[in-house]
Amino acid sequence: MERREFLKKSAAVGVAALTFNKLQAALESNSIMVEKAASPDLVAVMGGEPVQLLQRALQEMGGIGKYVKKGQSVVIKPNIGWDKKPQFAATTNPDLVGELVKQCLAAGAKKVSVFDNTCDNWIKCYASSGIKAAAEAAGATVLPANDASYYRDVKLPSGLKMKSGKIHQALVEADVWFNVPVLKNHDGANMSIAMKNYMGIFWDRMYFHNNDLQQCIADACTWSKKPALNIVDAYRCLRTHGPQGRSISDASTLKAIIVSPDIVAADTAAIGLFNQVQTMDLGKVTHIANGEKLKLGTQNINSLTVKRIKL
């Protein structure tokens, strides 16, 4: 009896130790949030190639090492939704994704994974967008996300219309993630930027459309594991006929990038940039206001420390 008791107890202690380790890890990652106050809330860089833009923006945000620690597993979530070449601006710029992978690995990441729950056939999307090739060349693992079996149940307690959902396993298990959308006009949600990009981490997009799309997008962003940064690729933007565009004439080259941990601010700023080439009333993109109501961030850019840089 005593031996059994001993074994039980030691097992319990072991479990407690494991939990403690996790707690400590969580605390450590929280400390990042404290440091962040020292750097700007939002950085926008214009006038360069994708790699340059990202490098400068990350540098201004305090360097990749501030977000990615040695041995962590990282997920990068670009927009790979459509079977389109990069020039259509329907998908995130592959060079930008490649550079981000490279930086994460250089910062000591154990593993960098890239995925998106695509709209078109996933194999075609991964190939046409150039993202699979670029990410793999940089050393990332490009994961399939085409089947419900990859997704795990998560709770969204602060969501109004969507209280739970299924999120890709790789992201549920990741230590850090980056939300890397492309700046697009969108037929359903009016704009598709950082908040809308969340739909691709979930399995069931039908639920979004069936239960007040604009609220569900905001609800999705309330998931407890927030991205370290939202990196809005505005090297090209899709002006009209989004989210996939009809021809290359729907896209424009802006040569810009907007980076912020505040997802509402990032989307608001991106719409400001977008409005110079195509009119889009911020008030029409109601998921952004819905996000502010859920305390995901602020639409009041002036209340933030913003760095605007022209290369």
Place this chain on the structure above:
Amino acid sequence: MKINILKTVRIILALLVFVPLLLFFCDFTGTLPLPFSNLAKVQFVPSVMSGAAAVVIVLLLATLLFGRVYCSVICPLGILQDAVSWFTRRGKKKNRRRKWFDYAKPLNILRYSILAICVGFLVFGIAEPLSWLDPYTNFGKIAVNIFRPVAVGINNLLNWTAVRFGVLNFYHVTLHTVTAISLGVAIFIFLVVGTMALLRGRLFCNTICPVGSLLGLVSRFSAFRISINESKCTSCSLCEKACKSQCINSKEKYVDASRCVACFNCLDRCKSSGVNYRFAWTKTRPEPAIIEPVKAKEFGMTRRSFLATSGAMAATLPIVPAIAKAAAKEVDGSKRTPITPPGSTGLKHFREKCTGCHLCITHCPNQCLKPAGFEFGIQYAFKPHMSYYEKAYCNYNCTICSEVCPNGAIQKLTPEQKTVTQIGIAHFTKERCIVYRDNTSCGACAEHCPVKAVMMVPYKGSLTIPHMTDELCIGCGGCESICPAEPLKAINVWANEVHKTAQKPQEEEVKEINSEDLDFGF
């Protein structure tokens, strides 16, 4: 022990055709390059359907020269039967005698009647009898509906295991294209063909298969053939016991060349070199006199039955199209007329040319080609049709089905042609739409429309609602597949019985933007 070179060559050639073709049918990853489909394009019935005269002539000439080598090295169903009987070791040397083969009389009435029916109907544009009996097509159905799901199952098991170990590099595949009916039909065919192969070797090829019967008519006169050297033959019947076509009559020292599939299994059995594969052009008729009357009688019967059957068929011919027409009148409306794949030019052409081998179904990357049951009538049974459901719709830039179809049922399209081929038109039903019903944003249909035939137009406040431009729609089903409205979708594609050309989306003026002039805008 003698080395049977011809048999070895036959087996190697057969495997060289069969294995790649089987893999091409089972490929669920899209890895194998499309030229593999050439192995389907050299099959007899597909060549007849697509009008590839050169292939047909080459196959007939080969048969005239070497006998029915087609049945042994090209026809996948023939090779599949050999594989089945190989497992049971029937006819093998070391087997017990009761599992050996014996000579059997040809079932000439049956086989030539079936051939006559197939040919007769085909002449009048009705391909059903031929498509139901075509060996290649039946092999396709077995491969796609039985073997492929097994391969996918193994892959998913591997993936399941890998995911447990934290390896996410495999991927799970969910098959939507195997229906209860298509699986049932495939199992039925496999059981029938398999059982016949187990018990009677190539009985299927020599009684039911129309290609076998036709080639049999030619191989009667083939230049090279198996023949018995009477001076050396001791009538020991060892060759007969090895013959899976059951076409060697060792007592009469006679080989029925019309049923011999040139498998060469008999050659190394003979202990006295009495069986040879040799040039025998002049000997078009078996020598022994005893055979003659039997043969003549059978021949007579065949001709008589041929005439009788064709007569009966000719009488029923006008009825068949009438029935088809009546059936066609009934099926009218969304999803009551099948949407045929781009390149098939229309329902009539597709129905006549497609035999239902399911090769296109295998290779449709979005799994939007699905085998029909009987919902579109008997004439469309088991043929693929476009089916739009979750994530399954026709990819805008994809032309794969038109490239793999061996029958010319789906004719080759360039991407430029494909993107303006209108196979149907989407109809919007406002009352079912989420935006109208719930007053919330949606736009999933417009999002998925590659040509912007569905556009979101201003509705109430910041809301927008779908609006159709029919001339632009190509019927790809992107909108229908994603429409979240339940239980009935708010947007449905109706088939074009004859495909049309859609308007090319008008290129908008390229808006020149100099990024240097831009500011941050916020």
